[in-house]
Amino acid sequence: MKQIVTGGQMKFLDDYTIRKIGIPSLVLMERAALSVYQALLEEKFPLKKVLVLCGTGNNGGDGVAVARMLHVTGVSADICILGKKDHYTEEMRKQVNIAENYHISFVKNAVPAEYTTIVDAVFGVGLSREVDGIYRDTIEALNRSEARIMAVDIPSGISADTGKVLGCAVKADVTVTFAYEKAGLLFYPGASYAGKVRTADIGIYKLPRNDFELSVLRCEEKDLYRIPERKPDGNKGTYGKIFLAAGSRDISGAAYLSACAALRTGAGMIKVHTREENRQVLTTMLPEAMYSFYDDEEIKKEQIQEGLTWADVIGVGPGLGTGQQAEDILYTILAEGGKPLLIDADGLNLLAGRMEVLTQYPAPILITPHLGEFSRISGVSVKEWKEAPLYLTRRFAQKYHLTVVCKDSRTVISDGSEEIFINTSGNSGMATAGSGDVLFGILMGLLAQGLTAKEAAPLGVYFHGMAGDLAASQKGEYSMIAGDMITQTTEILKKRGTVL
Template sequence: MRAATTSEMKDLDKVAIETYGIPSIVLMENAGRGAAETILNYFDGIIDKKVGIFIGKGNNGGDGLVISRYLNQKGVQIQLYLLAPKSRISGDAKINLDIVSKMNIPLVEMTNNEAFNQLKGEMNHLDIIVDGILGIGLTSDVKGFFKDVIEYINRLKKPIVSVDAPSGLDCDSGWPKGISIEADLTITFGLPKVGQLIYPGLDFVGKLKVIDIGIPNEALINANLKCHLVTYDMVKGAIKDRAPNSHKGNYGHLLVIAGSVGKTGAAALASLGALRSGAGLVTLGIPESLNLSMEVKLTEVMTKPLPETYEHTFSLEALEQIQALTLKKGAVAMGPGISTHPQTRELILRLITELTIPLIIDADAVNALAGYLDILKQAKSQIILTPHPGEMARLLGISTSEVQKDRVGIARAVAREHGVYVVLKGARTIIGDPEGNIYISPTGNPGMATGGMGDVLTGMIGGFIVQGYEVLDACLISVYIHGLAGDLIARDKGGIGMIAMDVVERLPEVIRDIKQMKTYIRESDF
């Protein structure tokens, strides 16, 4: 599913109006009618409730006025609060204001704090609040009167429906402009906005519903939008069927370079993540002194003991053996639990520049690139970086909070500038490709905030690549299924106490259910 920035959505509206000749008031009517229908379906017994609709001076307020008309027609008790003088309402919003006046829908002008204070007692008796105050066009922080109104609405603890976007939310970054409405339901128009699909925007949006307002599909296709929400249908369509007459050689061979003293679990989880995702064969390269324990632990994974340092980490002397191991392999997943030993770091940098099959670079292999990021331009193969926010921060020499403030922008910049695929892990994992496209996965939950989850994902990406999937498809499928497995575990067992092996064991079932179109999976899409 495509998603839009604020400027892209405004451009699409303009194309619909100017190129296709759709009057702007028709788009407003479609938006308001669709929102009203959504509200009627969302709230049980709404006919017996009092709905307060807060109207700003712009098109967002105009949408709110349309909503009031349709709710009024259904017998809902409406009270409109106009946050600007009637004389400042213009265009399509003015047309709808005139209609509302002729319909005798109750309306009061509340344009300053004095009027606001006089009406607070009345507002306390509202059952539902509709926020049509500011919309998606906000460019500066919310201050003064509007800030006071938003603070009060939030304190009322009434169900809040935001029209197009919670007032005060930056719909590109997902961060509030000083303050934002905390909605229970946001009804957005045309397409979801990028900031509504990521944190912290999700905390303000509540449940998100998208309304088709009549922008032609051709216009959406021609817009060349670069941001997408990964959906169940995308993943289902990408997963390949297996031929009955096939064998393990048909499903690829992954080489995993992972592990050090105290971190053998990371190596095991990455290897099992690949197998449970369908890889035909997995070989684990492990520091030689740790090989016996991994042979005992991993029955289905082949192991290869490799030269090590005195600290039992990978030695630079392992380079030639790893190069030989890549023959007849479809990809290499490296980094989980390997340590930051200087020799190990040098080994990773050499492998990045010398290997010719896809490389999934995770954990300490990402850390090895800190200060050497430009070496990626010397790579001879497709590169997939899978950092968590802390690893991305070390990679770029910035703070973790800076990464978290612009996850989409940073993932896109690193992918585009260095010609790699980026999987920036975290709540709402971001996938970026070398062309600047961004994909946001809606799956996953806080129960997955535990050691080893990223190792499983690294193995999964490698597992899908060796099965013959394009790199981007392998990333999208792996991230979505990984998170969905966690969601289903949390649903069935609870999130607290979930471990990475729980996800590993759930993967075959999730893949099967997606292929069989289990409908409950669709609930995760937003």
């Protein structure tokens, strides 16, 4: 797991390192600047003529120090400072003083088009409001230039918390970020503005994970070892039994994709409860599953109860529909399930406006809404969510005692505790029908094999994104379809034993 920080957390850590640990601020700044200087060389930036664009805060101070490092190695580097002298931080003032002693050239109205490389050191994690005026004009001119752009810590104009563009922002080729990845570099559009992100250790104190009041994390490839090991003496009961209520009169695909993904992830057995119309197609396409069917008659509760008693894990929702029968099935499960429960799609649509019924359920619940569904069940608009994705996802999880997987290009996962996850695997090829059903199947499969909802959710989402990335590498983002992701889960699980 990789630790991510918000802007506020980074400021706290800077401060802690300086005041409590005792490393002087200028030492940190020197290391920060050196890491940017090294990145300029390693990433082969064209250093014929460099402009370092600085703000008045410590991000600007980093920039002035980078200009000095370039200057002393014979590179022609101009410094342009936006903002007034009386706004300089103490460190910025000292850096400017050093640069003046080196007779580095300061320019007033820099023309970005004249430079081969531009270093963006206007705003870092201290960006506090919308960018406008001279800042906006300069950033727009910089984005129009053909120069390669290196951002210091975070592209100026990007919110370090949400990845939002505050007015306008620098479009960088490479960003060197200090100590920790900032959440705003992972969320879109920030992730697109950052280009390639390099994280540099500059001596900031590494707070133990448990000491963060709110710990933002992301999975990485080595976390795949958390998928439960296969036991040599295991039988199909060992790997879990799933009861899945999915599909409706005209929809069989969602049931197929989620059931198939669960089996491909390693679940022992699955029983699909679905409409009679799906009998032929499902039993032909997935004979490995077991089935119980219902028709136009009233829902037979005993049939469902039997499945619930047999199962270790229950899933409800994919393609279920929102009619009376679907509602009866959902409420039977809520009343009688009593086992770890996953709810997606129509299961969630049916719950809109009455989410509090979930608080009565005696076992853990994991829900997987996309943003539209999240909006329906929470009353939070998509726009509001984008302003505070971590906070709003966590608050919702806490309110209803759930594990919430809020699906988007960067999915956010929270069980309401002090650990919250952002997922960074995956690509736009996954915005294809049935992709969410595959995720649902993967999550059911992981729970069936014994992971808790909190363990399974970030791992399953990461795993699903990896499957999407492999599918994209084979079929391309345009042509990949949900079934390709199931095929690729096989390849990822083969890797499980080789990571770590």
